[in-house]
Amino acid sequence: MKENLPLTLLHQIAITLIPGVGDVLAKNLISYCGSVEDVFKAKKSHLLKIPGVGEKVASAVVNFNGFNRAEQEIVFIEKHNVKPLFYLEKGYPIRLKQIEDAPVLLYYLGEGDLNNSKIVGVVGTRKASEYGKACVDNLVEQLAETGCLILSGLAYGIDIHAHRNALKLNLPTVGVLAHGFDRIYPSQHSATAKKMIETGGLLTEFMSGSNPERENFPKRNRIVAGLCDVLVVVETADKGGAMITAELANGYNKDVAAFPGRVNDEYSKGCNKLIKSNKATLITNVDDLYYLMGWNNTRPKPKVQQTLPLDLSQADLEIYSFIKNKTKAGIDEIAYALQIDSGNLSLQLLEMEFKGLIRTLPGKYYELT
Template sequence: MSLLHQIALTKINGVGPVIARHLLDHFQAAEAIFTAPRKELLAIPGIGSRLAAAILESRVLREAENELRFIEKHRIQTLFWNENSYPKRLKECPDAPLLLYYKGNTDLNASRIISIVGTRNATSYGKLICSEFVRDLQPYGVSVISGLAYGIDSHAHRNALTYGLPTVGVLGHGLDRIYPSANREMAARMLDQGGLLTEFPSGTNPDKRNFPMRNRIIAGLSDVTIVIEAAIKGGALITAEIANTYNRDVCAFPGNLNQEFSSGCNYLIKTNRAHLITGATDLAYLMNWEIDERKQPPKQLPLHVSLDKTEQQVYDAIQAAGQIAIDELSRRLQWPQSKLAITLLEMEIKGVIAVLPGWVYRILN
């Protein structure tokens, strides 16, 4: 399929993803759309006289030629909706963009992808939560998606870079600029450890109306959207709401009842729009993720703690599993749960293990 005509299809005024798919279903190839008789165009659902005239304008092909030169010069990858390279999670969304522009080196179809969003006015609490959360995601091998904005977005990207996680910034403008400009250096690092992605062609300004469109890509690319600090009104809650409409999981960190930038998170939790989480282990439990032990050093007992022979066996089994439910632990050790429960309680009191929802246990750092 002609890339020139794929680009041109996205530049027709009034033709969005849904109508574009009707056109592609009918003509099979983008280039055939621009040579079709007007009468045939009018027979397609959603195409009236005005849209038919817009499709047949030569202007869109001239604009597409300029964009094609730009992406070739800057080695930008294009991902078209009906091609195998298109992100599979996003393709499931009914309003997924027809064409994406991508510069980077990470797999947009990786096995574990999360989005992290939040307020541009991050507090010290939000920054700390974000840092600890991303740090603790390290052994789970996730990729982190966010919007490269001030606040929580920037902290999510920066911490992902620090802890060696791939991170992709979804932009509300073209790849000919970085907004905000203060993130240019970080964006350059992301090209080597993730990437930058947008549906907007070069020359597109970071206008306010573009960011809700960007937010649907953030929600659609990931398995789960995490909200860290958000007011009742703002882009983070829009992203969470979109994720819910896509039947994707949403999680939120609770915050101070009197703090403006915790009110959005608390609202999502209160109205059952988001799962309450307090850290990476809660997320892993929800998503049924296991730790890749190759990605973290073995945990050591605190110097002041000693375990008896029975407790050491339990400790070793939990450490080998990363985290494990009591019934599975009972099966592996071939112990009755009554005996195991007493040992687990003693170890919890000693501060060497923690119990998660569902009687799942993990080693404490």
């Protein structure tokens, strides 16, 4: 092992290289072992007691010999000023911390705030029509006043159109990649990607040398779905990457919006299908998006002294106090601040709503009654 290399980062990269260990299992290993370094120090007998770890995985951990590759990646990221973001560390995106299968380790190039107060994902077909481009033009232009971050996948069509519009309007925009930082795919978007790094950025879970393989794109899509507050599907067929991203966003309890299209248009079938199946809210302009997300809910409310029930748990009191101090708060924000699992938090919030303590606002925000 080379001298002067950061050992913690070395192990953070190494755990992503263990055969048979995905993001969920990696987090489980770290949780049971105590730290990422201790995973590699654990005895096989101890590893076999960890849920989800069988003979094959335990052997892969104790016999791991990929530290040289991890060392090479450290040299690469230091040379190119890439920021590694580990899921237990401060710089990791708050919204992704709540996603069970979010990457253990991300690589980031750029200056944009991945914890921007408003993140809008924009996705759609690679074969964007003039109608689809016009929807993106209007949406991004009207979002400019919010200072939100525009998130997409740097692909042809809707993705690149959203990124370029954001750059034109000085909005931060981040592209999530399905490959490592030693290339840009498609290469025609390299100039745009370079500009994005200045005020936004590029994000990937893939090490240098990783090709844009077919199986990488659904993995890329889950980051887009998990990182945004709302996913806007502009134009898509009834199958494809945008539809996968919408399904993932629904599974992550994110808001999904879609622009409707003509019933016979091939690349409006997906949007119409999402709307028809109640998997997306129909929007035609940014006001619809504001309403969905509660971003225009600025009317002052009269302050009323709330009488709390005596049977509130300590967890309920912590949630109540947090929302009270913030006036209104989103579910991801509450979960991160109070370190509560998002599934359990949803149940607690529902119980508090039944007790008349809080009410739900559009966009999965909550306020006191």
